[in-house]
Amino acid sequence: MKVRIGFEIHEQLATRTKLFCTSPADYRDAEPNTNVCEICLGMPGAKPMGVNAEAVEGAVAIALMLNCEIVQEPVYILRKHYDYPDLPSGYQRTSMPIGRNGELAGVGIWEVHLEEDPGKYDPVTGKVDYNRSGVPLVEIVTAPDITSPEEARAFMRELVKVLQYSRRVRREGGTMRVDVNVSIEDGARVEIKNINSIRGLYRALKFEITRQKNLRRRGKAVRRETRAYIEEQMITRSMRTKETAEDYRYIPDPDLPPLRITPELVERIRRELPEAPHQKLARFVEQYRISRDDAWAITSEPEMADAFEQVCTQVEPARAAAFFRHIIKKTLNYHNLSFAESGIRVEDIVQVLRAISEGRLSQQAGELVMRRVVEGERAAEVLREMSRVDEQSLVSAVEQAIHQNPGAVEDYRRGKQEAINYLVGQVMRITKGRADAARALELLRERLS
Numbered sequence: 001m002k003v004r005i006g007f008e009i010h011e012q013l014a015t016r017t018k019l020f021c022t023s024p025a026d027y028r029d030a031e032p033n034t035n036v037c038e039i040c041l042g043m044p045g046a047k048p049m050g051v052n053a054e055a056v057e058g059a060v061a062i063a064l065m066l067n068c069e070i071v072q073e074p075v076y077i078l079r080k081h082y083d084y085p086d087l088p089s090g091y092q093r094t095s096m097p098i099g100r101n102g103e104l105a106g107v108g109i110w111e112v113h114l115e116e117d118p119g120k121y122d123p124v125t126g127k128v129d130y131n132r133s134g135v136p137l138v139e140i141v142t143a144p145d146i147t148s149p150e151e152a153r154a155f156m157r158e159l160v161k162v163l164q165y166s167r168r169v170r171r172e173g174g175t176m177r178v179d180v181n182v183s184i185e186d187g188a189r190v191e192i193k194n195i196n197s198i199r200g201l202y203r204a205l206k207f208e209i210t211r212q213k214n215l216r217r218r219g220k221a222v223r224r225e226t227r228a229y230i231e232e233q234m235i236t237r238s239m240r241t242k243e244t245a246e247d248y249r250y251i252p253d254p255d256l257p258p259l260r261i262t263p264e265l266v267e268r269i270r271r272e273l274p275e276a277p278h279q280k281l282a283r284f285v286e287q288y289r290i291s292r293d294d295a296w297a298i299t300s301e302p303e304m305a306d307a308f309e310q311v312c313t314q315v316e317p318a319r320a321a322a323f324f325r326h327i328i329k330k331t332l333n334y335h336n337l338s339f340a341e342s343g344i345r346v347e348d349i350v351q352v353l354r355a356i357s358e359g360r361l362s363q364q365a366g367e368l369v370m371r372r373v374v375e376g377e378r379a380a381e382v383l384r385e386m387s388r389v390d391e392q393s394l395v396s397a398v399e400q401a402i403h404q405n406p407g408a409v410e411d412y413r414r415g416k417q418e419a420i421n422y423l424v425g426q427v428m429r430i431t432k433g434r435a436d437a438a439r440a441l442e443l444l445r446e447r448l449s
Contacts, residue, residue, distance in 0.1 A: 001184045001216065003209055005152055006144035010137045011163055012117065012175040013058040018134035019116045020048035020093065020256075027131035028172065040134030042089030047255050051077065055114060055136035056098075058168035060261060060269050062138050063099025063112040065162050065276050070099055070266045074258035077114075081249045085128050086118035093253055094139070098261065105158045105278075108143030115139045138169070144181065149205040152180075156198045161277040165302050171340065180205065184212045188224040192236055195229050204229040208236050280305055288317035297325040304328070304339040310346045315353045323353055323366070331370045344370070348379035355383050365433040389434045394427075397435060398443045401426040412448055420444055 015025045021039035024030075038046035060070060075098055079091040095114040102109030115137040119130040140159070146152045156178070163169045178201055180192040192208060195201045212222050227236040252258075275283070277299050284295040284305075298321060299305045311320045328349070332342055352369050355361035361369070361383065369382045389397070401423050402409055408426075411419035420441065427440040 001213055002186075003147050004144040004183050004186070005146040005148075005205065006181045007140070007142045007146075007152075007156075008179040008181075009140040009142075009156075009159065010115065010117075010177045010179075011140075012170045013055050013136040013138055013168055014170050015052055015054040015058065015136050017052060017054075019052050019055055019114070019136040020050075021134060022049070023134065025135050027135070030131050032127075032129040032131060035131040036133065040088075041130055042087070042133075048093070048253070051095075051114070051256065051259060052136055056259060056261070057265075057269055058136070058166075059095075059098050059112060059114045059138045060266060061168050061273060062140075062163065062166050063102065064266075064270055064273060065166050066099065066102040066104050066109045066112065066140070068099030068102035068109055068112055070261055071097055072261065072263070074260060076252045076258045077256040078250045079253050084118070084121070085126075086121040086130075086133070088119065088130060088133065092116060092118060093256075095259065098259075104162065105155055107145045107155050109140060110143050111139075111141040113139040113141070144183070149202045149209070152205055153198055153202045156201060158277075160198070161300065165274055165277050165280075167274060167302070180208075182208050182212070184209070184216065184222070187212070187216070188222045190222065190224065191226045192229050193226055193239065200229060200231055203231075203234045204236055207234060211236065274302070277302075277305075284308075288312060288321065290317055290321040294321040294325045297329055300329075301339045307339065307344070307346050307349065311349050311353070314350050315357075319353060319357065320349075323349070327363075327367050327370055331367065331374055334371065335374050337374065342374050343376065344373055345379075348373050351379045351383060362434070362436050364428060364437055368433040389431050394431070394435050394439060395443060397427050397430040398440060398447060400430055402444070402447060409448065420448070 012025075017023060018025050018040055021037050023035055023037045023040055027035040039048055063070060075096050077093050077095050080094050081091040083090065093116045097111040097113055099112035100110065102112070117132050117135040117137050119128045119133040121128045142155075146155060160176075164171070169175075176196060178195045180195060180201065181189050182192065182205065183189045190208065190212065192204050195204055208227070215222050223241075225241055226239045228239050229236050281292070281295045281299045284290060284298065285292055288295075290298075298308045304324065308320060308324055311324075328339070328344065332339060335342070348370075352361065352366050356363060356366050369379055372382045373379050405423060405426055408419045408422050412423070423444050424437055424440050427435050427444070428437060
């Protein structure tokens with residue numbers, strides 16, 4: 001059964017103020033309902049200000065990075081009507097398309113819009129926090145070109161990279177929301193609302209595709225509807241019958257003039273665009289002669305890619321690439337941090353790589369140094385403490401590991417070759433990671449033979 005999947009992705013733009021008023025767009029530290037004004041509360045008689053120019057430029061930049069054509073005719077701001085507590089005015093303002101006919105990773109980008117974020121409604125308590133109301137969103141609508149949860153996950157990872165590289169969206173995380181449209185064999189289209197992680201997206205699609213296939217196998221029709229993803233149970237649940245465009249009663253907002261995106265503005269933004277992640281990846285492979293897998297890992301974050309290029313001015317690129325991919329990425333995953341959040345500095349990386357190349361530090365100890373750097377120490381200080389042990393100290397550590405682990409020694413002498421790996425680990429423990437593991441293995445074999 002052929003599956004068709006399309007997305008409507010919403011991400012907050014990194015602007016100073018909201019889309020139609022001067023209330024701050026950053027509400028992270030604000031008490032509920034304090035980061036608001038008459039406009040974003042939708043009070044009677046309150047008129048929107050002109051559209052936030054910073055938000056318009058951000059949406060144009062993202063559309064260009066997604067290879068879209070920028071719309072030259074007037075772009076009207078529409079009122080999208082629906083009755084929900086998070087919309088104080090009873091409608092949401094959304095623009096007509098700013099960009100059209102783009103493409104990313106083989107998936108068509110139908111449209112890019114500007115939109116205002118609604119408030120945050122808690123259905124359990126019935127309370128609404130309007131601090132988020134009016135924050136600018138970029139909305140990206142894809143063609144239904146995706147055919148599996150695996151393709152969907154890969155596409156979203158690429159899109160997140162593009163948005164991060166644009167430097168136009170918020171970096172603190174937790175602001176992206178994805179609506180997913182799924183149909184099987186051109187049957188009824190089901191929408192899954194407000195998924196907020198790539199993992200959740202993958203699980204929601206796995207469940208929903210299985211649910212629809214089971215209905216069809218039993219001879220039942222798939223109903224056109226809107227469903228919610230219940231993350232704790234990894235299932236989707238029916239919310240309401242799927243709306244059509246007519247249900248929203250779109251009308252141009254009479255309080256806002258249409259946007260005019262001039263060719264001069266588009267050209268200026270195009271000149272200022274950062275290098276896109278897929279372009280940077282291709283350049284790294286060609287310029288630094290590193291593998292595509294190494295380049296893919298390094299370009300996962302713009303800050304990491306920038307740091308790599310700075311390191312390459314002082315360290316051989318292939319050595320640096322391997323260290324970034326296998327040590328730094330592993331360290332970041334261990335601490336659940338991004339490179340930007342980690343506090344790792346270029347000089348920390350260079351100092352560790354030089355210590356390894358000069359034989360003062362083992363590769364394994366290099367990973368321990370980076371862990372301590374992420375925990376707030378400086379590489380130079382850790383390196384003074386962790387410089388590699390000399391031969392005499394290593395021999396002593398080998399003797400200690402043999403003496404303290406007679407069971408592993410006996411297993412090795414009985415033919416269990418894997419027991420010696422345990423003893424190498426004990427040598428590394430005794431030397432606090434400062435030993436050369438290959439030399440420790442060699443000494444253990446000599447001693448145990």
